[in-house]
Amino acid sequence: MLVVDDCRLEYPDFSARYSLRVDAGKLCAIVGPSGGGKTTLLHLIAGFERPVSGSLHFARQDLLPLRPALRPITMVFQDHNLFPHLTAAENVALGLRPSLRLDDRDRQQVADALDAVDLTGLADRRPGEMSGGQGQRVALARALVTRKPLLLLDEPFGGLDPGLRKSMIRLVDDLRRRRSITVVLTIHTPEDIIEIADQAAFIADGRVIAEGKPNEILTADRDPRIAAFLG
Numbered sequence: 001m002l003v004v005d006d007c008r009l010e011y012p013d014f015s016a017r018y019s020l021r022v023d024a025g026k027l028c029a030i031v032g033p034s035g036g037g038k039t040t041l042l043h044l045i046a047g048f049e050r051p052v053s054g055s056l057h058f059a060r061q062d063l064l065p066l067r068p069a070l071r072p073i074t075m076v077f078q079d080h081n082l083f084p085h086l087t088a089a090e091n092v093a094l095g096l097r098p099s100l101r102l103d104d105r106d107r108q109q110v111a112d113a114l115d116a117v118d119l120t121g122l123a124d125r126r127p128g129e130m131s132g133g134q135g136q137r138v139a140l141a142r143a144l145v146t147r148k149p150l151l152l153l154d155e156p157f158g159g160l161d162p163g164l165r166k167s168m169i170r171l172v173d174d175l176r177r178r179r180s181i182t183v184v185l186t187i188h189t190p191e192d193i194i195e196i197a198d199q200a201a202f203i204a205d206g207r208v209i210a211e212g213k214p215n216e217i218l219t220a221d222r223d224p225r226i227a228a229f230l231g
Helices: 038-046 088-093 104-116 132-145 162-179 224-230
Strands: 002-011 014-022 027-031 053-058 073-076 150-154 182-186 199-204 207-212
Touching: 002 038, 014 038, 014 199, 014 207, 027 038, 027 162, 038 073, 038 150, 038 182, 073 132, 088 104, 088 132, 104 132, 132 162, 150 162, 162 182, 199 224, 207 224
Parallel strands: 027 182, 027 199, 073 150, 150 182
Antiparallel strands: 002 014, 002 053, 199 207
C-alpha cells in the first residue's frame, strides 16, 4: 500500500498538504484543475520534492530518507524524455544500464519490455521515426524494465488523440494487472478513466478534496471546485 500521510510542502506562492492511500496493485487516477497540485504530489512520492512534515510509505517502507533513485518507483513524464539519437531499444535499456553495456540477459529484458507494449520489430527505430503513441510506449517500456512495483505517470497521454489515449490507458491497466504494479497517474480527462481506475483522487489548491470510486467522487454536488472542473 502507498500511504501519503499529511505531507506538507511550502513554496513562496503555493502550499500543499496531501493525504492519500492506494492499495497495492491498484490504479489510482489523480484529477483536478491545472495548477492544483497534481504533479507536485507525484514529485513528492518520487522524491523530487521533500515535505516539511508528514510521512510517506510504500509497502511499509519509509520513503522519505531515500533518494529518488533508491525508491521502489519509476516515473513517466508527459514529454517522455526519450533521447533522439538513441534507438527505441537503447532508450529502454537506459532503465537497466545507463552505460548501455548490456549482457544477453539485459537484452532479453529490453526485448520483453518492448514486446509487452506491442513494439516488437521497432527496436532499431529512433524517436523521430516513430509516432507520438509509439514514443509513449517506449517510455512506458523503459519504466517497466526497471521492475519497480510503483509506477507514476504524469499526464503521459495528454498529447494523443482521444482514441489512442484510451488505448494507452487500457494498455497501462492491462500491464499493471499482469505484473501486479501499483499505478498512480495524473490525467485531465476523467472520462477516460472513470470505468478503468480502481480509485480517483480530486486535487485542487494543493489538497486532496475527495477520493474514492471515480464515479462517486466525480460528481458536481461533491464540491464547488469539482463542479467547476466538470463544467
